[in-house]
Amino acid sequence: MHLLRSSSGTIGRTAGAWLTLLLLFVVLVPSACLLWFVNRAAENENLAVRQKLVEAYRAHLLLAQERAQSYWLRLGPDSAAVEHESAPALFARLVRDGVADAVVGFDASGLVLYPNDSRPSAAVVVDRRWREARVCEQTDPRQAATLYASIAADSDSPETTARALQAQARCLVRASEPAAAIELLTGPLAAEKLHDALDPQGRLIAPNAALMALELLPAEAAVRRRDLAQEIADRALDYRDPSMTSAQRRFLLRELSQLAPAVSTSPFLAAEDLAARWLAAPRSTPPEATLCRSSVEDVWQFAPPGGRLVFLHRTDALLARLHTAITQPEIPADVRIDLVPPGAEPKGVLLTLPAGSAMPEWRLALVFLDPGALTAATSARSTFYLWIGGLTVVFVVLLACLTWKLLQRQLALTRLRNDLVANVTHELKTPLASMRLFVETILAAPALDEKTVREYLTLIAQENLRLSRLIDNFLTFSRIERKKYVYDLRPVEASEIAECAAAAVRERFNAPECTFTTDIPADLPAIEADAGALVTALINLLDNAWKYSGDTKRIAFAVRAHGGSVEFAVTDNGIGLAPRDRQRIFRRFYQVRPQGSPANGGCGLGLSIVHSIVDAHCGTICVDSAPGCGSTFTIALPIARP
Structure with missing residues (x-):
């Protein structure tokens, strides 16, 4: 089973x-x-x-x-302007108008017109006095200054005069006469007739002389320094005058940016430097009407049809120019159109298209201004x-x-x-x-022995009592499960209930191998209970103590009033309970079966019925036990109200 x-x-x-x-x-x-x-x-x-x-x-x-x-097609007329406009003036106009960061102009044969680094200058006859002055310059700069002044005074050539005066100023500086040198540099050397005089390297002498004077002027002469710096800047930025080379212009502008930062030299100094870097770098003939990378890092070049101009653009400036060119006032406010250079990966893009034949590998990207749009x-x-x-x-x-x-x-x-x-x-x-x-044993006996018959009848009565108790438990459990058990709660004496439960088991517990003790005071207070149901619960506890005790049984049944409750305690010397079993013994059909121990009978309903009855009486039941040390089950029920 x-x-x-x-x-x-x-x-x-x-x-x-x-x-x-x-x-x-x-x-x-x-x-x-x-x-x-x-x-x-x-x-x-x-x-x-x-x-x-x-x-x-x-x-x-x-x-x-x-x-x-269309932006690139509009550069065609600018390229054609090189035919009737001087290269420096065209350079200045295109840079000033923001068409490009720098421009390089070529002639019909492919030679660079601007930026140019040098130009031919007139030869100067070096006579005995020139040689004598140069020798004297190393030993007696003041005497050399006098000799150079004599040469300048006797010469009818602007180049000879200007070069002699420039040498004279140099000697005065070496002779520790800066004031005289300044007056010479800003006076005779600034004369109109020497305006276009060139040194042996093809550089204009007058602006270099003015720059030398600016370097010699003390800081106290702030107004004169400012005016002189502005004169030099005006001369350097006068692109209508083709006599100044790009190299000299870059030199003057760079020196001015150091000596007189307040004088504006932008954007021309940056444009001159960019064009010079592009010319100095290895290059090949750029394809016409196509934007492509140059040999200068982060610089793009574009040559309109005709090949006479090359426009140079830095990437950030190019993006800004093209953005202005393609901006549409009618475009919705939540989007913008970006230009994407080759190799770049745009983010948040809705749609991209090629930027056009003039910009291979460039793309136009439609971007949402709000990424969550x-x-x-x-x-x-x-x-x-x-x-x-x-x-x-x-x-x-x-x-x-x-x-x-x-x-x-x-x-x-x-x-x-x-x-x-x-x-x-x-x-x-x-x-x-x-x-x-x-x-069957009694019926099969040939002669009936009264002692044997009585013994058998006693056993039959015990089994009948056990059977009745089982049937009562089954019926009680069935009614409890179906919510059909009706408790008749009324004030009853706790001692009477305890005595009824003890009397029900005393005959069986009076066996030689069992010691059954009771402690039931007569003056216990009354409790509100269903007497029959509570007696059933106590009998189940006592019966449980009998089944789970060993061959020598010691069972104690005690009742006491404690606080506002009456406590019914059943103690045995049985096998005890493990902590895990103490959590489960009140479940239906759960039985403690230690390993190696025989079954103790029953169907696992007794403690479940006890728990249900105690809950119905608003009481509590607890167990104090340890394996091998016996168990004590205690029911606590509230004292009846007077």
Whole structure:
């Protein structure tokens, strides 16, 4: 029968596990499919909205493409202007107007017109006096200054005069006469007739002389320094005068930026430097009408048709110029059009198109100013889909949980029914079999011995009492489970209930191997209880103490008033309880069966019935036990109100 109960429990657990797995499969698979469909629907909605936006904004991007192409076509007339406008003046105009960061002009044969580094100068006859002055310059700079002044005075050539005066000023500086040198540099050397005089390297002498005077002027002469610096700047920035080379212009502007920072030299100094770097770097003939990288880092070059000009652009300045060129006042405020250089990866782009044939590998990108704008455009519909999917999944999960609860309850009821049938069959069969054996033994005896008959009848009575107690427990448990047990609560004497319970077991406990003691004071207070139900609970505790005690039993039954309660305590010297068993002994059909110990009879309902009865009386039951040290079960019930 024990094997039957074990098999029934195993089958029930296996069936429950399979039902749980099946329920999980039924819930998870449709939910996963639903979420997949919802996700696909949201993605398709995003794609649809994105496509609508692309179609709406494509016209703006095409217009920007046309404007970018037109920007480069407009540079053609500037290229043709080299035929009738001086190269320096054209350079200055294009840089001043922001057309490019720098421009290089060529003649028809491909030679550089501007920026140029040198120009031919007139030869000066070096006679005896020149040689004598140069020798004297090393030993007696003051005498050398006198000789150079004599040469200047006697010369009719502007170049000879200017070079002699410049040498004279140099000697005066060496002779520690800076004031005289300043007057010479800002006076005779600044004369109109020496305006275009060149030194042997083809550089204008007058602006270099003015720069030398600026270096010699003390800081106290602030006004004169300022005026002189401005004169030098005006001369250096006068691109209409083709006599000054680009190299001298760069030198003057760079020195001015150090000596007189207040004088503006932008953007021409940067343009001159960029053009010089481009000319100094290795280069090949750039393709016409095509923007391409130059050999200078971060610089782009563009040569309009004709090959007479090359426009140079730094990347950041080029992007700013093109952005101005392609900007459309009618474009929506939430987007902008960016130019993307080759190799760059734009972010937040809705649509890209090639920038045009003049800008190979460049792209035009339509970018949302607010990264969340595209998401906001599709979020409402997507959120709707997600809500529908989420609510459906939640509904399915709730339905599955409800179904699982019902299945669990049904499985529990099935296991309970199977366990009840198995326990009832086992527990009823045992006393009936014993009584049948005793009756058959008496009937089969040839002669009836009174002592033997009485002994057998006593045993039959005990088995009958056991059977009656089992049937009472089954009926009580059935009524409790079906909520049909009605408790008749009324004030009763606690001592009377205790005496009734002790009397019910005293005859059986008076066996030689059992010591049964009671401590039931007569003056115990009354309690509000159902006398029959409470006696049943106490008998179950006493019967439990008998079953789980060893061959030599010591059972004590004590009652006392403690605080506002009456406590009924049953103590035994039995096998005791492990902590794990103390948490489970009040469950239905749970029985403590230590390993290697035989079954003690019963069906595991006694303590469950006790617990239900105590709960109905608003009381408590606790157990104090340890393995091998016996157990004490204590029921505490409140004292009846007067």
